[in-house]
Structure formats: structure tokens, C-alpha cells
Amino acid sequence: MVISVDTGNKMIKTEHYEFNSGIDVLDTIPGENDEVIEFGGKYYRTTNRRISYMEDKTEDDRYYILTLIAIAKELDTMKKEAVLAPNELIEIELLVGLPPAHYGKYRKKFQQYFQRDGKVVGFKYGGTSYQILIHEVKVYVQAYAAYCVLAARRHLTELPKVLVIDIGGFTVDYMILRYGRLEKEHVDSLESGVICLYGRIRAAIRQKYSIALDEEDIDNIILGKNTGYMQELKERVREVTIGYVTELLGTFRELGIDFRTTQTVFMGGGAILVSEIIKVVWERFKGEYFIINDPKANAKGYKLQFQIEAKERED
Missing domain, CATH: 3.30.420.40 (ATPase, nucleotide binding domain)
Structure with missing residues (x-):
């Protein structure tokens, strides 16, 4: 099994x-x-x-x-x-x-x-x-597994350059693929996941309002759910989140990756969480991107890779 x-x-x-x-x-x-x-x-x-x-x-x-x-x-x-x-x-x-x-x-x-x-x-x-x-x-x-699930559905292997960004809890995994083949010099992880964002938001809110937000509170505010918190506090959370996404995307420019020359694919629970903020910040970076709204994509990708390997052994 x-x-x-x-x-x-x-x-x-x-x-x-x-x-x-x-x-x-x-x-x-x-x-x-x-x-x-x-x-x-x-x-x-x-x-x-x-x-x-x-x-x-x-x-x-x-x-x-x-x-x-x-x-x-x-x-x-x-x-x-x-x-x-x-x-x-x-x-x-x-x-x-x-x-x-x-x-x-x-x-x-x-x-x-x-x-x-x-x-x-x-x-x-x-x-x-x-x-x-x-x-x-x-x-x-991780990240490559999720890419495997999406590659056939989105015809990603037909594209000259795809940047995959998987925003997780603590790490942001990224990789570049050219016609489906990995560029090994651009396969790595940044310690910049949403747990880092939570720390920034908690500190900002604690300093200004003396309120201790937990991670579920923060998720609900970012997602625009009815939380009962004052509008000023929610706007501060949004402001910090915009700063986090701006800084994260700027990191890729420092790595020599230009979003205008790639098809960028965001995935992972963190990307889903900040998807609306990515849409706002992306205006300054341009290029084509989409977000995969499936937090289970990596788990599905492991299974797909296993099945491909089993089939290759049979052949």
C-alpha cells in the first residue's frame, strides 16, 4: 500500500x-x-x-x-x-x-x-x-513533486523557462525548469516562509496595539474573514504582508531571476494565503504568473513520481 x-x-x-x-x-x-x-x-x-x-x-x-x-x-x-x-x-x-x-x-x-x-x-x-x-x-x-502534477495539465514542459516558487511554513522552495529540465544552479530553499511573516505581524501589532495575535487570527485577517478586529489593525496586518511579499519577490531579482523572462508558478499553503497580496505586489514586477490553489500538491506529486518510477521499472 x-x-x-x-x-x-x-x-x-x-x-x-x-x-x-x-x-x-x-x-x-x-x-x-x-x-x-x-x-x-x-x-x-x-x-x-x-x-x-x-x-x-x-x-x-x-x-x-x-x-x-x-x-x-x-x-x-x-x-x-x-x-x-x-x-x-x-x-x-x-x-x-x-x-x-x-x-x-x-x-x-x-x-x-x-x-x-x-x-x-x-x-x-x-x-x-x-x-x-x-x-x-x-x-x-518538495516543489518539484508538485510541479510534476501540474506539468501535463498546464503543458509546462513545453515552456522555455518556468520558475516554481513553493511558499511553505518556514521555507520557500524554488527552482527553474527549461522545457521540463531542472537548472541545478537554480534549485534551492530560502528560510522565508509564512512563519517569518507571522513573526513580523505579531511584533508590529504587539508594539502598536499591545494585542497578541495567534497564527489563526493572522490567517483570517489576511484572508479577509470576519474577525471582529478594528479596521486600523487589519490594515496594519495588510501593510506588513505587502512588505513581506515585496521583499520576498525582490530576493529573486537579487538572485538574477527576472520574472519578465519566465512563467512563474506559485504553490504551497503560503502562496494560497497571500494570493491576493501577490496580485497587488506583482504589478511592479510584471511577467506571467499563476497560483496553484492546492496545498496537497506535493503529496500528490510524490505519488505521481512513485507511479512513474514503478512503470519505468516494469518497462
């Missing part, structure tokens, strides 16, 4: 689910309706309080538990659709990803972290006990 999990700094995504990269450890089981995983004698529940940024996500077990929850959600769906037989040992090929800048450094470590020496792992979720064996872990490059 193949399961794809995008372990983001802000959100965990599978092909079908998305939830915050935050976790609470509980000594006793909470209410019956809570989505809780029982593993290793403890209970774990997702929370809106995300884990602080970790470059190396293998330093402790939190991302392993979050990935187990992602796997459990996918298995729970299969169980409801009667795809799984009761009490069977489920062998899993796990597909995950890393930012371009971290891929070479952490790929093998990521594989070992999830594979757990090929041991059978037991856990309970939604009242059902599961036994899984992660017998293979494939690690892909």
Missing part, C-alpha cells in the same frame, strides 16, 4: 487530508469523539499550536507521530470503504519529501527515521487497532 505524506513545518498533508503540525501528549484518553492515536502507551492529539521550526525533523518522535496520524487517517478512510481486511498486517510504501536545500543532507536520515529498522508498528486510531510495516521509504524533492 502506498501512502504519501507531506511533513510541513506548518501543516501535514496527505492526498486527502490536511492538519496542523502540532501535537499534544496525553496520559489518559480524552473524550470519545476526539481524534486520538494511541501509540507506545500514550495518547496523542493534534493541536493548532504547531511545533517550533526544526530543520532536522528527526531530532525527536513528534514528526513520526504526526506521520502516523496522517497514515491513520488514510487507513481509516480505506477501512470505511472496506478496502482493508480486519486485523491484517499492512505493508506500506511511505512517500515523503524534503526542501531542495535539505534533500542531500537529510534524505538517508529521513528514510531511517520512518522505517524504524523494518519493525512492525502497532497503534490504535478511531477505535481500531492497526499493525503496519513501513518496508520502504521514498524521499522526494
Whole structure:
């Protein structure tokens, strides 16, 4: 069974689910309706309080538990659709990803972290006990995986130059492709994701209004939802966000990338969040761009790449 999990700094995504990269450890089981995983004698529940940024996500077990929850959600769906037989040992090929800048450094470590020496792992979720064996872990490059999903749909491989910008929680991954082939000198990650934007906004609002905004508050204000906050405060949030996007796009000019000579593709949860601001700021940069409104694109891309590789082996 193949399961794809995008372990983001802000959100965990599978092909079908998305939830915050935050976790609470509980000594006793909470209410019956809570989505809780029982593993290793403890209970774990997702929370809106995300884990602080970790470059190396293998330093402790939190991302392993979050990935187990992602796997459990996918298995729970299969169980409801009667795809799984009761009490069977489920062998899993796990597909995950890393930012371009971290891929070479952490790929093998990521594989070992999830594979757990090929041991059978037991856990309970939604009242059902599961036994899984992660017998293979494939690690892909974020952003490129999402590009693979879009390439055929948007005919991107026919274009002479495509710039992919994936705005995530902590990193902004980018790459240039010419007729579908990567330019290795332009494949990298910037530590400029929306978590950095949150820090700037919180500081600005705290200094002026003595109000502590959380990340969900900030998301809702940027998205124009009804939050109950004063208009002056919302305008300040917008002002800081415009500054963040302007600075981010300016960074690419410093890297020698001219938006007027490329088709620019924005993707990732961060790009979706600031999509209206990108539209405002883009006026000064020109060129053609579009935004992919699918935060699960990387997880889908891992699966697509895996399928292509399997087909090539068969041929």
C-alpha cells in the first residue's frame, strides 16, 4: 500500500487530508469523539499550536507521530470503504519529501527515521487497532513533486523557462525548469516562509496595539474573514504582508531571476494565503504568473513520481 505524506513545518498533508503540525501528549484518553492515536502507551492529539521550526525533523518522535496520524487517517478512510481486511498486517510504501536545500543532507536520515529498522508498528486510531510495516521509504524533492502534477495539465514542459516558487511554513522552495529540465544552479530553499511573516505581524501589532495575535487570527485577517478586529489593525496586518511579499519577490531579482523572462508558478499553503497580496505586489514586477490553489500538491506529486518510477521499472 502506498501512502504519501507531506511533513510541513506548518501543516501535514496527505492526498486527502490536511492538519496542523502540532501535537499534544496525553496520559489518559480524552473524550470519545476526539481524534486520538494511541501509540507506545500514550495518547496523542493534534493541536493548532504547531511545533517550533526544526530543520532536522528527526531530532525527536513528534514528526513520526504526526506521520502516523496522517497514515491513520488514510487507513481509516480505506477501512470505511472496506478496502482493508480486519486485523491484517499492512505493508506500506511511505512517500515523503524534503526542501531542495535539505534533500542531500537529510534524505538517508529521513528514510531511517520512518522505517524504524523494518519493525512492525502497532497503534490504535478511531477505535481500531492497526499493525503496519513501513518496508520502504521514498524521499522526494518538495516543489518539484508538485510541479510534476501540474506539468501535463498546464503543458509546462513545453515552456522555455518556468520558475516554481513553493511558499511553505518556514521555507520557500524554488527552482527553474527549461522545457521540463531542472537548472541545478537554480534549485534551492530560502528560510522565508509564512512563519517569518507571522513573526513580523505579531511584533508590529504587539508594539502598536499591545494585542497578541495567534497564527489563526493572522490567517483570517489576511484572508479577509470576519474577525471582529478594528479596521486600523487589519490594515496594519495588510501593510506588513505587502512588505513581506515585496521583499520576498525582490530576493529573486537579487538572485538574477527576472520574472519578465519566465512563467512563474506559485504553490504551497503560503502562496494560497497571500494570493491576493501577490496580485497587488506583482504589478511592479510584471511577467506571467499563476497560483496553484492546492496545498496537497506535493503529496500528490510524490505519488505521481512513485507511479512513474514503478512503470519505468516494469518497462
